[in-house]
Amino acid sequence: MSKTWYPVIDYERCTECGVCIEKCKNGVYDLMKVPKPVVIIPENCIHGCHGCGNLCPTEAISYVGNQRENSGFCGCSCGNEDGGCC
């Protein structure tokens, strides 16, 4: 758990499909706001996880703390450098 890594939603791109909220099992998103993704507990986000962002059909999710956003490397410890680990 880390405050230095959590999703940020681009509401200009988001279509409120709800996929990201369904994906996350860590309580990061506010379930009372479904299907609008609202980050309520960023501390619960797992550092390096791209689970919700990988599923977003409109690429509306970026991550605070992602230093290698454009490199394709997800930054977690799985060793998969194509960013497809989660």
Ligand code: SF4
């Ligand atoms: S990055 Fe992972 S832990 Fe964080 S909100 Fe998305 S699915 Fe949940």
Ligand code: SF4
């Ligand atoms: S998956 Fe993407 S488009 Fe769908 S609700 Fe989440 S941020 Fe919005």
